[in-house]
Amino acid sequence: MNKYLVIVLALCFHFVNAQKEPNTTYQFLKKIDEINYLNDAKNKSSIDSLQLIIDNSSNDTIKGYFYRIQAKFLISQLEHDVALKSLDKSIAFYKNANNSLGIIKSMMNKGGVLYQKGETKKATQEYVNALAIAEKKGYKNEIAALYKNIGLVYYSQGKTKEALAYNNKALAIFNQLKSKKDIAATYVNIGNCYFDDYQPQNALLNYNKALKLSKETNDNQTIAKLYNNIGSVYINDLQDTIKGIDYLLDALAIKKQMNNQNDLIIQYNNIAAVYLDIRKYDLALSYNDKAFELASKSGNLEELINVYDTYALINSAKKDFKKAYDYHKLYSKTKDSLLNIDNLKAVEEINTKYQTAEKEKQLLQKAAEAKKKTTTIIILSLLAFFIAIVGFLIYRQQRLKNVQQKQEFELQSAIAQIENQNKLHEQRLAISRDLHDNIGAQLTFIISSVENLKFGFPTMETSIKNHLTKISDFTKTTIVELRDTIWAMNANEFTFDDLRSRIYNFIEKAQSVKENTAFKFSVDESLKNNKFSSLEGVNLYRTIQEAVNNAIKYADATEVSVQVKPKEKGIVIDISDNGKGFDLETIDLGNGIVNMQKRIEEIGGIFKIKSELKKGTQITISLNK
């Protein structure tokens, strides 16, 4: 029924789902990858027909998986050589697909087959190779399974200590992974080791742990194996043969159900050995015959040894020593081939290689750790360096901002102060202007009043008239001074043109008094646009005015000349007359000349006066411009 179901499923898979993604195929293969199906010999044809379909597939992972399933089936049918070929194909396909997990699993199966065939050297090599890949990829489950299998190899060679060590390593990982089935299988192996070391209580303890877990997971295969092992403990170590046989028969019933050929051989052989112990030779022979039939068919040397040994013991017990001897020879021959020295050495060698590789790996790991440490230190130093630079830059930026703000604040304060002072000055000057206007009006009023008096009283006494004229002239002079001051204050700067027109006004008035005096005022063309500040302008004007006034008033000059000429980095103003002159050494210089000198020095100029009796006077003003 199952067979037809698989064929139908396979055909459906091929024709209907041919175009579907490989995942569907994988799910289908996973469905048939279970013990009950693979242990059933009847499923051979369906698996063969599935192979035809899988071979046409282009997915190497699927192919690898199928050939591993096929190998499992063949192992259960004890066709180890064919199973090995399938596993080689599986590994090749997995390698094409670069599927590490598949490679490891198939290598593990191959190691198992080789182990069963007695080729422990090759089996160990396969396990170690698979272990290297699993460790590189970090597949914990597979690492533990391989430890367990290596433990089995040691166990088969009687090295229970090493076997226990590997099984304990496997158990630790399985416990981490919480894989009940694998934990149970490992407990079985540990129990076996204790059993071989004649520690029945420890063996039973581990078997019972395994039995509990196997029942939880409904793992019939392991349950059968455990019944068998527990039976062996009771028979061999606890001397309770009847209870032991009950366990063995329970195990046989489960194994028959499962139809695992290898397990059946072991079971038949065990029962035969027990019956031999209790002197039921016929029963022992019949069970051993069944075991022999299956073992010789599969070429399972390991089990064949036990079968031959049992035959030898039965015949010996039956006093048929010739047959017993023959079987013993067969036993020895088979055992030698299985457990030869080369094999032992090779396994040891591989183990040593593995250990060396492990140590090298640890050394490499340490070197890598040291390198990592150095790299970390470098990175941390770089980070610290950059952070320090960033900190320094931020600090410098802040300091710069503070300094700049201070400078700007100082300058702004100075500007504000100057602005205030300027405003104050402007206000004062405005008040001054108002005062000047007032003074101007008052002076004009005085002049007109005096003139009116003179005009209204033409017969007034001469002395009074002279006084009034003096007052009027004095007031007029003051008003002229006032106008000059207002003129100077109204403009910010002057040119020589402004100065000339002002001086001409003054000269015109002077000429009206002294008509026979010739005046000359000349300015060099290049200096016409030269500018002066109001103070410079007014001081120059008043100095020239004073000089001309002196020439008219005291020197009786007929020619007065004012010449403005350029000089290197400056201006020279010459005021000369042809008047009577004076002796600078003997004459006492009046306020007029002293004031002129003061005014010129006030504007940063040099004042020089040269005079000779009857030769006139020459005043030279030098200004740096």
Add this chain to the structure above:
Amino acid sequence: MDKIIILVLVSLSLLVIKLVMANKRIKHIHFQKMKQLKDVFKSLSSKQEILNQKASISNDFQSNYKSDMKKLSEEIFVLQKRIFELLSKK
């Protein structure tokens, strides 16, 4: 991890460059502002100088004016004296 470290280092380098550029920019802005303020200060100073000169001219006139007025009062006093003399004679 390596990528994060490289990212952090690159970010720090960029930050350093940004800070250096910001520093330069701040200096430039400050330089411009100081130049502007100095120009204002200069113009205000020259204005102050002009105002000072005008004030000096005004003060000069006022001191002259005071002495002129003193002389004028003296002259008026003499005139009044003379007028009173004439009036007393009459």
